[in-house]
Amino acid sequence: MKFQGEIMSNPVFSSGQCLNCDHPITSGILCSSCFLDSPADDETISKIKTILEMDFLEEGYTTPDAFMEEIGNIWILRTAQVTPYTNEKYCVRIRKSLTSIIEVDYNTLSSDLVFQDTLTDETETNYFMAVLTRMKS
Numbered sequence: 032m033k034f035q036g037e038i039m040s041n042p043v044f045s046s047g048q049c050l051n052c053d054h055p056i057t058s059g060i061l062c063s064s065c066f067l068d069s070p071a072d073d074e075t076i077s078k079i080k081t082i083l084e085m086d087f088l089e090e091g092y093t094t095p096d097a098f099m100e101e102i103g104n105i106w107i108l109r110t111a112q113v114t115p116y117t118n119e120k121y122c123v124r125i126r127k128s129l130t131s132i133i134e135v136d137y138n139t140l141s142s143d144l145v146f147q148d149t150l151t152d153e154t155e156t157n158y159f160m161a162v163l164t165r166m167k168s
Contacts, residue, residue, distance in 0.1 A: 082159060083109045085127040090166075092121040095144035098135075099158065106150065106158035107133045124166055133159050136166040 047055055085091065097111030107125070114121045124136035140163070150158065 079112055079114050081110050082107055082113060082125075082127070082133060085113060087127055087129050087131075090124065090126045091115055092117045092139075093123050093125055094120055095123055095140060097123070098140065098145045098161065099148050099150075100142075100145045101148060101150050105135065105145065105161040105163065107135070107161045109157055109159055125161075126166065131159060133161040134164045134166065135161050137163040138165070 080091075082093070082097070091113035092115075093107070093111050093113050097108045099106045099108075112121075113125065117124070122139060124139045126134045128134055
């Protein structure tokens with residue numbers, strides 16, 4: 032948190048910067064990433080769901096750390112959070128197909144952010160299969 036002035040009881044905050052992380056912002060006091068990490072009202076919370084809770088053909092955005100690659104196959108954690116909007120944290124665009132395979136917009140997922148691992152019988156039930164695809168805007 033950046034303060035201008037010496038008296039902590041009456042701090043003056045830098046305009047145009049997130050109160051929490053100092054990222055540039057155009058309005059409000061928090062950037063979109065810090066806003067999602069902060070306590071939210073009931074309406075905002077109700078919009079966040081997991082991959083498992085998504086409806087068929089529903090689109091949303093999730094985090095890159097929800098993905099795993101195993102010998103050329105991409106998997107996504109069933110319990111990963113999904114929001115209907117994008118920001119720095121929720122930046123990977125996805126859609127749940129009619130067969131529960133998660134379609135991933137390849138323009139939004141960087142391969143260097145996907146970790147390599149091996150699925151076991153125990154961990155396989157925690158993931159949905161995902162495929163890279165080109166999603167239209």
